Amino acid sequence: MKTSGGRHCRNSVNGANTVIKSGKGIGWTATGLILALVLSSAAFFIATQYLFGLIICNLGLIIHGVYRRGDFWVIGRVFLAQLVITLSLYYLMHGKDQLLEGATVVLRVLMAFIPGWWLSVTCRPEKIGEVLTWILPAKWAFVIAASLSLLPTMTREVREIYQIQCLRGARITPKALKDPRNWSELIHCVIFPLLIQLLKLSKQTAMAAQLRHFGKHKKTTHWR
């Protein structure tokens, strides 16, 4: 149940249907993924004299990201938080002399963050998933596809359990959760019923897939 070259493939396990269309956009996503990986790794390894070139590349990504309606404030928040923490530590431990060095470090942190932000703004998650199935074994690709297709069900389940438990007076409202002492209540009221649900769901999904001869043949089978 893995897509490999097929134009339209349909997975149908346990009532969850996913239509995967390959072709347009996949090449762009794969290129974007590699570009983001290279640029964010370069932020760690590139020599300081070449940092200006990296800044220019990242500026291009920011402009493209903002053009694609990405939230610029996300970058601003990361930059400000890093700037305050790192520069204060540099000032306390080394005095004024090495503040510029501290600022360079903050700049590198930002350069490592921007490609990821750009990727999330410009590439659709399902396309990234499709690219990843090229390198993953068929079973794990199926696991990811099944998990993602069941995500709306899981989210709905979490919301329903959460709201019902809130109505019952559990101390799990966003305000109450600011106190870590209430987190155990979240675990027992929301996560525990969910885990039971997940165990049941995994058993059903596995049985449904195996009844459709999943993993019986060496060559990956497709549901069309």
Place this chain on the structure above:
Amino acid sequence: MRKVFNFSLQDALFIGFCATLLVALKSMLRLKLGVAGHSMFLMTFFYLICYGVVGRVGSITACGFLSGLVAMMLSVGKGGPLILIKFGLPALAMDLSMMLFAGLLTLKWRCVVVGLVGCFAWAAKVWVENLLMGMTIQVALVQFGLSMLRGGAFTLLAALMVPPVLNRLRAHDLLFNEEIK
């Protein structure tokens, strides 16, 4: 290596669901405490639950890397390919330490020790990143200490919650792995 990750389809699906739930909860709850390290709470909890339910070495690593992949696909956290390391490295460290401590301690203390090893790997990752970015060793060490302190508190909290949850699952006859005690 293939044998380590050769889970039954049901176990693999449970690991995948846990990973997806971890990422979904992280994005849904958005525990804006203003304290770095709170992500270690959900990570430690779900990784240890995976080990408790599946009961095999490799389950934590599989859950970690799947969480990273799902987070990358759903653009949760800071996004980008490096998020794989953020989720994967603590999971790998926890799995390796689980091999070391298997049978040595009671479940509760094993969870605590393994969780803290995961937290150490998480803080060490931040430390190495900071050093690679050219931060001085002193500042990087202070940041490492702070990460360890904050992440450690959340890890401890999560690790202590795992044994009661596993006991309740066993009481409901949902766990078939009797080795995890």
